[in-house]
Amino acid sequence: MSDNETGDTSTDVFHDAKANVTGEEVTQDKTESETVDKDEAFKDVVSAEAEESHETGSLEPAIESVEVEEGDNDTATIKSSKADIPVEGTRTEETDGTITSKVETETEQPAEHREVIANQIQEEHENYPNEIIDDDAERVVSPVEEVQQLSTSSAPAPAPEAAPEAAPAEVLDDPQESIVSSFDSASMVKHSEEIPPLPLRDQPVYINMEDAVEPKAAVKSFKQWFNLKLKSVNNSREVLTPATTLDQEEFLRELGDIENFDLLVSRLNRNNRDLFSKSDKDRQVLNTGATTLRMTFNEIKTGIQYTNNESLIKSIDWEFWSLVCNDYTEVVNTRHDQLIENITDGIPKELRGMVWQLMTNSKSFSLEELYRTLKLEDSPFEKAIKRDLARTSFVTTSEVKNKIDDLYEVIKTYSVFDPEVGYTQGMAFITVPLLMNMGSSEAFCMLVTLMKNYGFRELFMPSMTGLHLLLYQFDRILEDIAPDLFSYLQRSGVRSSMYATQWFLTLFGYKFPLDMVLRIFDIVIAEGLQSVLKFAVNLMLKSKDHILQLKFDDLVSFLKEKLFYYYLIKTDIVQEESNPSLMTGFQRELKSITLESYRLDDFVRDAMKVELLPLNLKRYEAEYEEIHRLETEREEEMETLRTSNGQLTREIRKLESAYAVLNREHVDVANEMIQGKVLIANLQDENKSLEAEVADLNLRVASLEKELSEQKPDRKGSATSMSSGVELSSNLEMEVKKTMERNLEVMEENRGLEEQLSLLEGEYDSLKKELEELKITHKDLKHRWGSLRKVFGE
Amino acid sequence: MSASQGRTTTAVKLVLLGEAAVGKSSLVLRFVNNDFEENKEPTIGAAFLTQKCTIGERTIKFEIWDTAGQERFASLAPMYYRNAQAALVVYDITKPASFIKARHWVKELREQATKGIVIALCGNKYDLTVNDEAEEDSGEVSETSKRKVSVNEGQTLAEEEGLMFFETSAKTAYNVNEVFLAIGKKIPEASQNGGANPSRGESQANGRIDLSAPVSSEDSNACAC
Known part of the structure; x- marks a missing residue:
């Protein structure tokens, strides 16, 4: 919860800061329509939370800042000899001398401006440090946001147009009135009190990498200011800004670098760094390419002049674009805001291809040569590419239809050139806008450059880290700017990858007609791939109230299909509502949605109002x-x-x-x-x-x-106690005696019997003998009897 | 969150997976709008559609995530099949490579998706082979046929993996509604509202072993000494 709260606060600041920027611009710009526009925009962005308590006394410092500019102009004229910004000598004859000299005088101003402001700040801080601290303790302001604001708020100064120069008195006459008339809310004016205009503006004077001189005075004064801020931040209880958590030195270093606060400058420096990291030979090739491109500028201009199409000729700011073509770096440094404005309005169709290539340093004859060679080689993706091209309405319904062979060649050749990436569905959406504006070999060069330098390669790599990174950054920015919306989506289970994947992979080409994509391309080429986040975030913000009312399934289909309707002209929406079919309707719908049915300029302008700090992006x-x-x-x-x-x-x-x-x-x-x-x-x-x-x-x-x-x-006992057992023992003894006597008798008798027995035995023996004798006699007798019988028988 | 429907409505999160250009979006288009487009746009990221249909007593609301087929979008796929109750793995019966890819998807789903996810295997572009008369009877792929993946192959994979199997044609609407109805029937009534919120219940019950489960062969007489 506390997370959300801090997020909320920073959002407020963010809005306020933006409002302030707009305000500064208005003071400079005298065009009526512009003022109205900005005013509206301002109302859009200033949140309801803008405090009114600071109204009183808030105007005073704003006046001071105007005075500074005035004084600045004075010093500029006095010290006009200082010209530390080299001007490249490769101008075409077309550029007239007056512009050149003007540029030179103008370029001096930032330096002076810086010094004056720097001094002023120091003075201010000496005079009212307490006030600032008090102020800060009350209003939680992240130093990062402030610096961002500062870097942009002072931005218009280096490119003062002829009008302010001629009429500084006017501004001085009644600055208060002019400011009040421009904005009727005090909060953003209050801001200019809170934050002294800081001398960061001079830092984009990075013409070449070699010339990137560190603006020491600015950094010094900035550090003083920052330390002051840090103190105030530490004093206030509720604040927890990145500054308190980051290493201070590191933070200072980051803050001291303008690259961290301006996508355009950041992009340019990266392009330049890349250019200077190349070998001399390669750089020369690229320079030659650029020179060739510059020469076509005249041809294009004369060509258009021949057509006698007055409105077309007038619609293009030839002077400005010739400067861009001659030295883009210098234009970034000297006419930063004008450049952004012009790019926001769209690079003229006729110049687009050339300007893009010059911005990206893409044209290289050697690479074009390589293209012609590689073109002949086979790619494993041929079938897939052909199949997808045939069924991609972005291709089949656009003007590039005639160039479909070129489109196929470029994509196929790229898949040969960079086999690691090969072919990814969605590449056609990136290549079509290129082919619309340049030849196929040039388009190939630029595709390679975009892939390599702009991070498109990571987007299309099989791992798709670039895509995941963008989705993450998108989430974080949304969380910062619209925490309620972000948390609602989170709670509903809708992830950015569910709807935003195709936005990023096709730079919105999946849903938008080519014309819109070209405009998005203008921004992306000037500010880098991450600027698509501006478009994405802006779309979300514009439909925020509606999104907050939707449930999951409606939510997804709305985000995928209808989020863009915010920029449709009303009648189309009605028509679409009556025909709610989603996918089927799409192709027909695409044909019916032409440039006229979208409020294209609003779409780009609103998106450009979304502030993205490279610092934050890097952090994310x-x-x-x-x-x-x-x-x-x-x-x-x-x-x-x-x-x-x-x-x-x-x-x-x-x-x-x-x-x-x-x-x-x-x-x-x-x-x-x-x-x-x-x-x-x-x-x-x-x-x-x-x-x-x-x-x-x-x-x-x-x-x-x-x-x-x-x-x-x-x-x-019986033996011893005789008295008691005498009878018994005598009886017993008698009995024994009797028995013995009897025994003796028996023995006597036995002896007698034995004698009798022996007698009898003897008798028996004699009897036996007698028997024997008798037996013999018997035998004899028997024998005799036998003989007798014999005698008688016979 | 998505409980605005009546009680009998079951929300079913369904994800379509399969190689590029096999006809995933076309199947959905046929099912949701009963329409067909030749040369349908390649899907970038994923598309989301819903369709309600009634099966018996129940109303089933399909929340369909139609994913991009190209291999490198695979890193986005888990977000879509996470928490899905049903998946439709599509291949092109005229492209053997797409069948191999289908195999991979089935494997990945079995490993990574919710346990008990209902998977249907879908051999699309049936219309391209309708004129091949011979193959109708034999079930074999004849030399001249545009068909490169036989019905048997599809059926075998489906049986091995326990999938439903259909051959479909988004062009002629052959079997398209049947696939979705069959999926709907297989969705248990209990899993209502499950798919509405991918952030809910990130439980990935993939291939885990339940160590807390009781070991069945417990012996009650164990060592009384």
């Missing part, structure tokens, strides 16, 4: 890279975890089967054990019964022993 980029790095790490970790998980799963399975085996074994053992236990139990029972038996037996033994021991003393 760093954040994104950190997040991305962590994500990749996480993914790698996930991957390793997944593989180790797989291994562990296998191990688990192995262990499980081993466990099952063990379990079975365990069961067996357990069973055995149970049986053993039963056995033991039985044995124990047996044992017990045996023990009992033993005990019983022991008892019996004991009792028997006892009995026995009882019996013994009994016997002894």
Whole structure:
């Protein structure tokens, strides 16, 4: 929640800052219509939260700032000898001398301007440091935002037009009135009190990289101011700006660099840096290319003059564009705001191709030569490219239809030239606008330049890091500018990648007609790829109230299909509402939506009002890279975890089967054990019964022993106690005696009997003998009997 | 959030995946608008459409994410299939490469998407082979046929992976509604409103082992010593 709050505050500041910029411009610009425009715009951007409490006394410093400019002009005329800005000598004859000299005198002014302002600031700070601190403690202002504001707010100064120069008195006469008439809210005027105009403006005097002299005075005064700010920031309780969390030195360094506050300058410097990082030979090739392009300027101009198309001739600011063509860097440095305005209004169609190429330093004869060679080679993407070109209405319905072969060649050749990128759906949307404005070989050069220098390559690389980065930056900017909208989308589960992917990959070409894309291209080429974020954010802001009312599915389809209707002219919207079919309608719709049905100028102008600081973009980029790095790490970790998980799963399975085996074994053992236990139990029972038996037996033994021991003393007792057992023993003795006597008798008798027996035996023996004798006689007799019978028988 | 519909309406998040130019957007266009365009624009990023249809008692509201087919948009795909209850993996029956890609998508879905996601495999551009009479009977790919992926191949993959399988033609509307209806029928009633919010429940139950599950072979007699 606290996050949101701080976001809110910075948004306010952001808006205010913008309002202030607009205001400054109005003071300079005398055109009525412009004033009205800006005024409207201003009302748009100034948020409802603008405080009114600062109204009183707020005008005073604003006047001062006007005075500064006045004084500035004075000093400029006095010290006109200083000319530290080299002017390139490659002007065409077309440029007339007056312009050149004018440019020279004008270019001096920023330096002087800077000094005067710098002094002024120092004075101011010496005079009212407390006020500023108090002010800050109340109103939370991020130093970054302020500096951004400063860098732009002082911007108009270096390019004062003839009018202000001629009529400085007018401005001085009643500056208060002019300011009041321009804006009727005090908040933004208050701002100019709060923040002294800072001397940052002089820094874009980066003509060549070699000439990039550090403006020391400015930095010094800036540092003083910054330290003051930092103190005030630290004093206030609720503020938590990046300054407090960042390393101060680092922050100072970043703040001291104008590149961080101006996309246009940032882009130019990157282009120039790239140019100067090349070898001398390559640079020469590019220079020759540029020179060739410059020469066509005259041809184009004369060509148009021949047509006698008065309105066309008048519609083009020939003087300005000739300056752009001659030395773009210088125009950026000296006519920064005019340049932005003119580009916002659209580069004239006739000059567009040339201007684009000069801005990007793309034309190179050697690369064109390479194109012609590579063109002949085969690409693995040929089929896919052909198939997509045939079914891309952006291509088939546009003027480039006749150049479809060139389009195919350029895209195909690029896929050969840069096999790592190859071909990505969406490339056609980038190439078509190029081919609309230049020859195919030039378009190829520019495509290569855009890919390489402008970050398009990352957009189309298989990993699409550029796309993810843009989406992240888009999210963060939206979060800063419209936290409520951002959190609503988050809560609804709608991610920017769901709807904004195609915006960025095609620079809005997927939904917008070519004319709009060309205008977006103007900005992108001047300010870099990241300026598409301006368009994206602007579209979101314009439809914010509507978006906040939508539910998920309506939300997605609205964001994808209808977000652009804000810039449709009313009648078309009605027509569209009656025919709500989304996808089918689209192709027909595309044909019906011509340049006239969109408020094209508003679209571009509104978008350009969205302030993007390269500083913040860089910061977001760093954040994104950190997040991305962590994500990749996480993914790698996930991957390793997944593989180790797989291994562990296998191990688990192995262990499980081993466990099952063990379990079975365990069961067996357990069973055995149970049986053993039963056995033991039985044995124990047996044992017990045996023990009992033993005990019983022991008892019996004991009792028997006892009995026995009882019996013994009994016997002894009977022997000793004669008196009591005399009779018994005498009886017994008598009995024994009797028995013995009897025994003797029996023995006597026995002896007698034995004698009788021996007698009888003897008798028996004699009898036996007698029997023997008798037997013999019997035999004899028998024998005799036999012989007798014989005798008788016969 | 998306509970504005009646109780009987089931919101089903469905994602279309498949190689470039197999006819994903055309299938959706046919299903949602009953329309067909030759040379449909290539999808950049993804398209979102909704369509309601009634199956028996239930009203099913399909929230369809039609993704871009080109390989390099694959890095965006997880966002769309995350939390999807249904997926339609499309290939072109005249392009074998698209069938291989379909295989990959099925694999990725099985690994990364919500468990229990209903997947239908869809061999599109059936109209291109209708004139091949021979293949109708034999099921084989004849030499002259434009068909390069046989019905059997598709069916086999579907059986292996437990997918529904259809051959469709967005051009002639053949089987298009049937695919979506079949998906709708397979969506369990319980999973209502699930797909409306991708940010909800980021649970990725992919390939995890439930260590807390009880081991079944527990022995009650374990070691009494």
